[in-house]
Amino acid sequence: MRNTKSKLKPVTVAALIKRINRKFKINKVRVTRGRRKCRVSGAYHLADANTKAVVLTHVKPERWGREMGVLNPWEKVVRSG
DSSP: OOOOGGGOEEEEHHHHHHHHHHHOSSEEEEEOOSHHHHHHHOSEEEEETTTOOEEESSOOHHHHHHHHTOSOTTEEEEOOO
């Protein structure tokens, strides 16, 4: 049995968010800034691109990327830095 974990191509969270945002026309995934806001909205949220209003909180970029087809099975999400 081969170790498939070592063959996974790394994709940064920032690159994944850019891929997801290219799929959306009106809404954009954004990083939540501030400790207090993170507790309320989660680390990532979906915001309207025009008004900047929060549309959805507690967004999971990796899950969305897989469901939308922008993150392939041979890719893994890694934190940059």
